[in-house]
Amino acid sequence: MEEVHSISNEEVFDPAVHLQYIPPQKQITMQDLLLPLGEGTSPIAGTVPFSLLSAKGIRAYRKAMFQQEVLSKCSSSPFPGTLVLRDAVKYSKFIQDFWTHSETLRIVSEAAGVPLEIVMPTEIGHTNIQVEGSTIDEMKQNLKIEPTSEKVELSPADLAYDPLKDASAIIPWHYDSYPYVCVLMLSETDGMIGGETYIKKGDGTTQKVEGPQIGHAVILQGGEVQHLAARAKGVKERISTITSYRSKSPTVYDSSFMTNIRPYADLKSLYPEWTQYRLRKLKDEIVYHLQQIEKEPTHVQDQKGLATFVQSQISYLQQTLRQMITPEFEEKTIHRFGRSAYYEAPMIWEKVQTFPAFEALAASADDKRCWFPDSEYWMDLQASIELIRLKKPLKGAMGSKTWAGRRYYMGDELLRQGLNEVFLDWLEHTGLWTMYSESLS
Numbered sequence: 001m002e003e004v005h006s007i008s009n010e011e012v013f014d015p016a017v018h019l020q021y022i023p024p025q026k027q028i029t030m031q032d033l034l035l036p037l038g039e040g041t042s043p044i045a046g047t048v049p050f051s052l053l054s055a056k057g058i059r060a061y062r063k064a065m066f067q068q069e070v071l072s073k074c075s076s077s078p079f080p081g082t083l084v085l086r087d088a089v090k091y092s093k094f095i096q097d098f099w100t101h102s103e104t105l106r107i108v109s110e111a112a113g114v115p116l117e118i119v120m121p122t123e124i125g126h127t128n129i130q131v132e133g134s135t136i137d138e139m140k141q142n143l144k145i146e147p148t149s150e151k152v153e154l155s156p157a158d159l160a161y162d163p164l165k166d167a168s169a170i171i172p173w174h175y176d177s178y179p180y181v182c183v184l185m186l187s188e189t190d191g192m193i194g195g196e197t198y199i200k201k202g203d204g205t206t207q208k209v210e211g212p213q214i215g216h217a218v219i220l221q222g223g224e225v226q227h228l229a230a231r232a233k234g235v236k237e238r239i240s241t242i243t244s245y246r247s248k249s250p251t252v253y254d255s256s257f258m259t260n261i262r263p264y265a266d267l268k269s270l271y272p273e274w275t276q277y278r279l280r281k282l283k284d285e286i287v288y289h290l291q292q293i294e295k296e297p298t299h300v301q302d303q304k305g306l307a308t309f310v311q312s313q314i315s316y317l318q319q320t321l322r323q324m325i326t327p328e329f330e331e332k333t334i335h336r337f338g339r340s341a342y343y344e345a346p347m348i349w350e351k352v353q354t355f356p357a358f359e360a361l362a363a364s365a366d367d368k369r370c371w372f373p374d375s376e377y378w379m380d381l382q383a384s385i386e387l388i389r390l391k392k393p394l395k396g397a398m399g400s401k402t403w404a405g406r407r408y409y410m411g412d413e414l415l416r417q418g419l420n421e422v423f424l425d426w427l428e429h430t431g432l433w434t435m436y437s438e439s440l441s
């Protein structure tokens with residue numbers, strides 16, 4: 001068997017040397033943001049930036065990340081000008097030990113205000129690197145262990161850049177696929193403009209959260225809070241690394257999806273991790289409930305409580321399966337529609353709703369059910385329609401909402417489940433995709 005972490009010259013993680021934790025000065029609450037507290041939502045929406053790594057810690061992290069083996073096995077460039085590193089923990093013991101150390105987990109949980117657990121190993125230290133170079137190799141060559149404070153001159157257009165107005169130049173409004181995220185900055189930010197996060201408040205206005213400085217981190221309940229990340233300008237490199245979490249508590253509903261990662265993750269290594277994490281979470285829930293009943297057998301007489309428990313485990317298991325789109329279907333649809341259409345699927349859905357033929361085409365497709373007539377998506381659609389009839393909220397990849405207004409279509413259901421590739425396939429079947437493509441030309 002291949003020995004992992006074998007030829008490394010990286011440092012050994014030591015919390016006393018590499019960590020420099022100063023608790024965040026402020027936590028932003030859901031109430032501050034005028035947002036509702038759904039089931040499984042923590043009252044803390046996020047933190048302002050706080051110090052996490054010492055100067056030695058920053059250097060050791062960069063050294064670990066820029067090892068030949070990590071760079072050669074973990075890089076891809078899913079978007080122009082961005083180098084992404086995934087699964088670095090498979091090759092770097094330092095990165096693995098830093099994120100999974102009990103002290104780091106304690107700090108992240110304390111800052112977030114809830115006990116947190118890493119979602120799965122593949123979501124440790126997802127790294128986005130903005131650096132000069134037009135190919136992966138050129139970008140890699142420009143990476144140095146010492147953080148550079150070299151600045152890039154800002155053009156008048158850069159200085160006038162407003163991420164809230166310049167829709168083309170930002171990572172658009174979105175919810176994360178996982179409940180919590182910790183973003184750690186590994187580059188100098190002096191002279192940088194942008195790089196902050198904007199959060200959409202309950203009244204439709206926005207709140208700005210400053211981006212972290214080098215060695216600092218922010219935590220966001222990104223699965224429940226709609227946000228956008230402003231592009232950073234004025235610096236030669238920008239390296240941020242992100243780890244995703246869920247609540248450790250067995251009674252808190254875990255709303256995780258693989259929507260944001262399916263188009264570029266290695267599905268064959270992702271799905272076994274996903275399945276293990278989901279089944280472990282299910283086991284924790286069942287053990288917890290069993291213990292409650294063992295302590296107090298009359299609990300079972302609480303029919304309503306038991307029904308809620310059973311129902312939420314059923315939907316949890318269903319979501320576990322639905323998220324595992326087959327690699328063949330994934331590849332085919334991404335090839336057919338393109339990665340940007342995948343990420344823009346919710347906006348495409350908004351757009352097609354303005355077409356005069358929208359209702360007729362969507363309704364006809366759903367009434368005839370010629371699209372995958374045997375699929376379980378039709379059962380899911382019916383179940384959601386029942387919840388709407390009962391005026392119960394629909395929970396999904398884009399937060400939780402009570403449906404009101406027009407008929408609920410398959411397109412709504414697929415986006416609720418974060419199945420953007422399946423949504424595009426359905427949209428094409430209705431004829432709306434062709435109409436959308438034509439509207440662009």
Ligand SMILES: [Fe+2]
Nearest residue numbers: 175176222227
């Ligand atoms: Fe995000």
